[in-house]
Amino acid sequence: MNSLLVADTVSKKFGDFTALNDVSITVPEGSIFGLLGPNGAGKTTLIRIINQITMPDTGSVTLGGEPLQQHHIRDIGYMPEERGLYKSMKVGEQVLYLAQLKGMSKAEAKTRAKHWFEKLEIGDWWGKKIQELSKGQAQKIQFVVTVMHQPKLLIFDEPFSGFDPINANLIKDEILQLRDEGATVIFSTHRMESVEELCDHIALINKSNKILDGEINTIKRAYQNNTFDIGVQVVDETAFAKAQQQLASSFKVTPAQFKSLGNEHKLRVEMGDNGTPNELLSTLQTYGQVTHFVEVIPSVNDIFIQTVSQNK
Amino acid sequence: MTFLSPLILVGMILLISYLTQLNSEDKRTIVVVDESGQFETVFFNTDKTSYVNLSDQGLDAGKEVAKDDAYYGLIHISKNPETATNPVTFYGNETPSFDYIGDIEDRIEKRITDQNLVAQGINLTVLETAKSTIDINIENFSGESSSKMSNWVKAGFGGAAGYLLMMFIIIYGNMVMRSVIEEKTNRIIEVIISSVKPFQLMMGKILGTTLAGITQFAIWVLVGGVLLVVLTAFFGVDPSAATAVNPAASQAQQIAQDPNMMIELLQEVQKLPLLQLVGGFFIYFIGGYFLYSSIYAAIGAAVDNETDTQQFMLPIIMPLMLAIYVGFFAVIDNPHGTVATVFSIIPLTSPIVMLMRIPFEVPLWQIILSITLLIATFVFTVWFGSKIYRVGILMYGKKPTYKDLIKWLKY
Numbered sequence: 090m091n092s093l094l095v096a097d098t099v100s101k102k103f104g105d106f107t108a109l110n111d112v113s114i115t116v117p118e119g120s121i122f123g124l125l126g127p128n129g130a131g132k133t134t135l136i137r138i139i140n141q142i143t144m145p146d147t148g149s150v151t152l153g154g155e156p157l158q159q160h161h162i163r164d165i166g167y168m169p170e171e172r173g174l175y176k177s178m179k180v181g182e183q184v185l186y187l188a189q190l191k192g193m194s195k196a197e198a199k200t201r202a203k204h205w206f207e208k209l210e211i212g213d214w215w216g217k218k219i220q221e222l223s224k225g226q227a228q229k230i231q232f233v234v235t236v237m238h239q240p241k242l243l244i245f246d247e248p249f250s251g252f253d254p255i256n257a258n259l260i261k262d263e264i265l266q267l268r269d270e271g272a273t274v275i276f277s278t279h280r281m282e283s284v285e286e287l288c289d290h291i292a293l294i295n296k297s298n299k300i301l302d303g304e305i306n307t308i309k310r311a312y313q314n315n316t317f318d319i320g321v322q323v324v325d326e327t328a329f330a331k332a333q334q335q336l337a338s339s340f341k342v343t344p345a346q347f348k349s350l351g352n353e354h355k356l357r358v359e360m361g362d363n364g365t366p367n368e369l370l371s372t373l374q375t376y377g378q379v380t381h382f383v384e385v386i387p388s389v390n391d392i393f394i395q396t397v398s399q400n401k
Numbered sequence: 402m403t404f405l406s407p408l409i410l411v412g413m414i415l416l417i418s419y420l421t422q423l424n425s426e427d428k429r430t431i432v433v434v435d436e437s438g439q440f441e442t443v444f445f446n447t448d449k450t451s452y453v454n455l456s457d458q459g460l461d462a463g464k465e466v467a468k469d470d471a472y473y474g475l476i477h478i479s480k481n482p483e484t485a486t487n488p489v490t491f492y493g494n495e496t497p498s499f500d501y502i503g504d505i506e507d508r509i510e511k512r513i514t515d516q517n518l519v520a521q522g523i524n525l526t527v528l529e530t531a532k533s534t535i536d537i538n539i540e541n542f543s544g545e546s547s548s549k550m551s552n553w554v555k556a557g558f559g560g561a562a563g564y565l566l567m568m569f570i571i572i573y574g575n576m577v578m579r580s581v582i583e584e585k586t587n588r589i590i591e592v593i594i595s596s597v598k599p600f601q602l603m604m605g606k607i608l609g610t611t612l613a614g615i616t617q618f619a620i621w622v623l624v625g626g627v628l629l630v631v632l633t634a635f636f637g638v639d640p641s642a643a644t645a646v647n648p649a650a651s652q653a654q655q656i657a658q659d660p661n662m663m664i665e666l667l668q669e670v671q672k673l674p675l676l677q678l679v680g681g682f683f684i685y686f687i688g689g690y691f692l693y694s695s696i697y698a699a700i701g702a703a704v705d706n707e708t709d710t711q712q713f714m715l716p717i718i719m720p721l722m723l724a725i726y727v728g729f730f731a732v733i734d735n736p737h738g739t740v741a742t743v744f745s746i747i748p749l750t751s752p753i754v755m756l757m758r759i760p761f762e763v764p765l766w767q768i769i770l771s772i773t774l775l776i777a778t779f780v781f782t783v784w785f786g787s788k789i790y791r792v793g794i795l796m797y798g799k800k801p802t803y804k805d806l807i808k809w810l811k812y
Binding site for chain 1: 584587588589590591592593594595596597598791792808
């Protein structure tokens with residue numbers, strides 16, 4: 090797969106504060122790339138460098154193989170975390186103005202805007218002022234402004250904050266459709282669970298350093314630990330207690346948390362390299378009815394916490 | 402608002418001139434008690450003041466009359482005004498105006514002086530005819546004559562242009578600053594700045610505001626002028642009454658009333674270096690405005706809200722005030738003196754000071770030097786401003802200091 094955007098050892102300092110320290114990322118074309126990390130990690134700084142709002146101290150960024158240049162702003166659609174529009178300007182005029190700033194002709198902008206307004210069913214907002222709209226409605230306009238010039242690269246900083254669940258879903262579907270039409274998407278967020286399901290690639294940033302990146306399934310596979318949540322409806326309590334001790338001697342066994350209707354024993358068993366799920370299952374069968382047997386796939390959040398604590 | 406403002410302005414002017422007329426139409430009556438008997442002819446009735454002579458009734462009776470009839474006041478002159486310590490006293494409920502007291506003093510002084518002169522055996526009519534007035538004719542070496550009037554006209558032109566520029570800078574510079582702050586508070590700035598360069602944004606803002614400002618200014622002047630003429634004719638109110646208190650304005654009025662002086666005035670206007678004046682006006686007006694509004698924009702970029710701008714206003718207001726003062730004192734006193742010359746070359750003050758000097762014919766090299774410096778400084782401030790812009794627009798919630806601004810330059 091071709092890479093659309095490559096940031097190579099990018100560093101940025103503000104005075105004594107290092108915002109980014111030799112961060113490199115590669116965003117494959119047509120992917121949804123998650124830029125994840127806690128608040129203040131440096132995600133927004135990296136995005137601003139990609140948008141040419143700030144310049145890196147060292148390192149380089151290329152888009153489609155070319156070093157970033159002024160004309161590349163037309164290929165990027167950016168929805169910043171701090172969203173805003175001119176409050177006393179009419180929706181239609183504003184959308185056309187911002188599209189023209191991105192290099193579209195007025196006629197072209199008008200056609201595209203009409204298309205989006207119909208698609209999102211907001212056609213009757215055209216002549217309204219932004220201050221007459223609700224916050225969620227204004228966010229929709231912001232989304233239209235971001236995607237209207239059909240950019241190759243879409244960057245969303247904290248995309249779903251401020252959207253109600255219905256609109257968040259609507260926007261999510263639109264983004265997925267844009268991806269299917271060929272756009273590459275970068276999501277930046279500190280709420281990792283919110284975009285985990287959408288991303289196929291991620292990079293984790295913590296305290297100005299990139300600590301992990303790659304394809305999300307590869308990463309998860311690397312962090313999966315042969316761990317299963319099990320539920321057993323036990324027949325013989327004393328025998329099971331003995332079996333539990335036996336399990337604990339070879340594996341890490343902790344109480345598991347999952348929802349069930351019965352009063353079965355709930356355990357989380359980390360087998361590592363010492364066993365297979367089949368062996369575990371056949372052992373458990375002998376003590377009673379197995380009601381629950383699910384592999385625990387590490388969440389990005391778990392991976393993040395684990396990586397950060399390892400790096401300390 | 403653009404069309405309403407001149408209406409309001411004209412309304413204000415008419416109201417003020419009407420009120421001024423009303424105020425001075427108040428007629429006063431004053432009792433005179435002159436115990437010396439020398440000043441009877443001094444107090445003659447005028448439009449605004451009439452006098453009642455009660456010298457034969459004495460001071461106390463006079464006071465009673467003045468009080469009972471609610472007269473404005475009483476003037477008492479003692480028996481031997483030449484020797485008494487306080488020969489003249491004014492009694493009244495309120496303190497009379499300086500103008501009025503000065504007028505009375507002048508009259509009494511003149512009478513006493515005349516009496517002294519007569520006592521010394523001097524014939525007053527001879528003295529009067531011996532008096533002479535001189536008008537110095539000023540010519541340059543190539544034979545072109547000018548007059549004091551020409552200095553008046555030049556100072557008037559320069560002063561008006563300089564003052565206009567200062568007003569324009571303050572009003573529309575602030576507009577640039579507010580529009581920058583507005584984009585910051587609206588949080589749209591990050592969207593904009595990811596589409597255009599800060600330098601472009603800043604230049605566009607300054608240019609756009611300038612054009613909007615010039616349009617608005619032109620509308621004000623046109624609508625205001627037309628309205629003033631129409632309303633003046635309609636209501637018969639004299640707008641210059643509002644300014645008549647000012648001696649300079651009353652001189653202008655005098656000029657306007659004298660047809661010979663009017664012709665001289667027009668001749669002087671024609672003799673001005675009009676081409677240089679108009680060209681200079683445009684260059685310095687635009688250059689000066691650009692320079693200041695780029696500073697305004699940088700301030701807007703550095704702060705979060707308008708209250709925080711106060712600390713940065715000094716570098717704008719100081720040179721502006723300095724330029725105006727230097728212009729009105731140094732330039733009019735001596736247009737080619739060292740102070741005037743230096744300040745007309747230093748960029749921050751040059752637009753106003755040079756505008757005021759141009760009617761007095763400035764050497765070409767000075768104009769070229771000052772324009773070059775002005776343009777160079779303008780480009781530098783826009784660069785400096787867009788640096789601050791780049792960092793400042795994305796900084797929220799922090800009130801920056803001058804030290805921070807210097808630090809931002811390095812980011």
